Amino acid sequence: MTYCVAMRLDAGLVFLSDSRTNAGVDHIGTFRKMTVFETPGDRMMVLMTAGNLSISQSVRQIVAEHVTSNGKSIWNAATMYEAAQIVGEVIRLVRERDADSLEQFGIDFNVSMIFGGQIKGERCRLFQMYSAGNFIESHDENTYFQIGESKYGKPIIDRVVTLATPLDEAAKCALISMDSTLRSNISVGLPLDLLIYESNTLAVTRFVTIDEGNQYFQMIRQTWGKQLKAVFESINDPVWNAAPDAHSNVLSSVSSKSQPVRIAPPPTFGIDATPPGPLQTLAQDDANGKQH
Template sequence: MTYCVGMRLNAGLVFLSDSRTNAGVDQVGTFRKLSVFEIPGERLMVMMTAGNLSISQSIRQLVAELKTDDGHSIWTAPNLYEAARILGQAVRQVHARDAQALSEFGIEFNVSMIFGGQIKGERCRLFQIYSAGNFIEARDENTYFQIGEAKYGKPIIDRVVTPATSLDDAAKCALISMDSTLRSNVSVGLPLDLLVYESDQLALTHFVTIDDRNAYFQMIRNTWGQQLKSVFEGLDAPVWNAAPGMADNVLHAANTINQPVRVTPPGGTAPASAHGPLQTLSQQFHDGQQ
């Protein structure tokens, strides 16, 4: 499996991908999923892929060579939108060539991509491309895309990242998002590829491959876990059966009636009995308020 995240910010772009493609008991596959298309001083574009590895590799090879009917390629497209269209066309060509044969072997045509960068004369742009070759573009209200195992790393990005976030903070947030995913899903794994692009540079400036010896990522993993635990322990435990409004941590106020949905057993399977009041977690606390 895979986890990749791309962010479009006022200051530039951040891309982060893992490299695991198989997490079987006796076979762990590692393939890099981030590719750079660069003409220094004129354009820099980044593609990250998730899904079937053979499909994504075919698309990467084809898009580097493909020309449209009007003669444009990803190397000469006048803007990122046209470059994304060329990538979508490559997806459809690979689908037309391989999808039927894959289907006969029970293999779904499954691929998704994050594609972004900057071409001279326009701002940074970011797209998510689907298996049908269609795509959407990141806007200020939705400034990032994820592909692959996205759910574990999403909450921290939603809470932190805005268009005004600095590149360094966005990179830090992306690494925390990846760490959350690594801890919860064995199908995502090191090493990671991190690319940070500053607007208008039109060349690769900040790139690093991160393995388990990277000091900064190890600091992120250790410190983030410790800080989360510290924050958790600093939150008050819930109070049950308390007077309303007496504290912020009242979960259940006294004299309120809450009952679960009860399933009635068939006749004769259990002795009839009246349900007493639900047991509370802090009866002592409530008794002390009398």
């Protein structure tokens, strides 16, 4: 498995990918998931992949060489949208070639990709590609895409990143998102590839491969964990069965009539399952014919 995230911001683009493909007690595979297609001064495009490795590697290679029936390639496409269409066409070509053979061995045609960048004359654009070759584009309401093991790293991005977020701050958020994923899922692993693209530079100017020895990423891992724990400990514990006039940290009050769903034991067991204490309220109300 893998985790990749990309963000489209007013200032440019952020791309981050891990490099793990298999995880187990005796087998861990490492393959880089980020590929750059670049003609400095004219275009800079990034492709990140998740899913079946043989499929994604085939797509990556063919994308670099493919020419459509009307003579278009990613190297001369007029817009990023046109380039994304070419990537989608390549995914369909690989599917037509390999899907049936894979199916005979019980393997699904499974691949997902993030494709983004900038072509001279237009703004930065970002797309999420699917196994069918179709895609969606990032707009102002959705500033980022994730593929792979996305759930662990999503909350921090949702809370922090907006279109106006500076590139370095977005990179920091992406690394925290990745750290959260690394901690919770063994199928995601180092090293990481991080690329920061500033709008209109039309070339890669900031890129780093991050391993266990990277000082900044180690600082992120240590500081984020400590700060999370400190914030957690600063939040008061809930108050149960609070007095009616209580207003702070009340989770339940003495007047609360909340009840769990209960299943009583069959009478043949001879067990008295009458709820104890304050939780009797609803049962007593029912016995008295009250409504709740």
